Amino acid sequence: MNKTSIIYRFNIQTCPSQAFLHYSQGCQRDMLMESWAEGVETVVTNNRYKNLNPSYFNNSNDNIGWNYLRQRDRILEMNEYTPIVADLIDDYNQSVKYSYLNPKPPLDRVRNYNLQQIQKALDNCRTIDCWERNLKIYYHNSSEQHLSELFNYMKGVLNNNNPNRCD
């Protein structure tokens, strides 16, 4: 449990009428923070490997490198460490790649954003909607019509009953 959760838990006990709101917002903020951190880790690490050791990308990591398992996760298995940042950048549609899983991982038809754009859109955001809205407002991207579809899986994670998810 991180510091934010402790603060929100304290608020829940001291301010019952706001409990649900704080509960939900706490996990949503965790999701923004941890997904961003996870995304930077994934993208930067893989960029380094592409330069230093291209053979790192092989069948053992589904040819997509570091944190490849995040792309296999379905909404029901996800926690606050979603692969949304990598999904905004890559052209890897996990719903097609792992179509044999039941249910399938989320549909990812968004591509070609970069870390700088994603960071600027996230700046000062406290909600998933804010992050999505800023990406639409700030930048033109040929796949932006699929942004809502992509961000919807993050919202699905907020209600997925995964015991390992933020609370």
Added chain:
Amino acid sequence: MIRLSYFLLIFLVLSCTDEPNETNFNVSIQNSTENLLEIRAYLETENVFTVALNPGDNGPSCNYIDENFRGIFLNNCGIDSLVMKFNNDKGYISTDTNSGNFNFSKMRNPLLANGGFQNKRNIYEFLITQEDFENAFELPE
């Protein structure tokens, strides 16, 4: 200078994000039929191991630590397909991409996370039942 160093240290520690929770999973196959069952495990068409399970026996066992249960997953257990054959030479073939024509009914597959496991406190068992024995396929040589 020392105060500044302490401040920086505290700032850095408080700025850290959490690490995800991981769980220890144990996964195996249980022969719940009244017949002998042979299990041959493969990785890229190479036979990795073969075990024979008497009625009621449990095996092969695979342990791994992961955020999510992934079945008998290639990268954790080192196999990508299983041939499960009864003593009447009928049986099933399961692959990590759920391909082929000799799969268990109802989308069951021991190599996949939602393959139809029984879970008791992170000990996952894939049950092969008497009904599976009765519905088994004639397998190719």
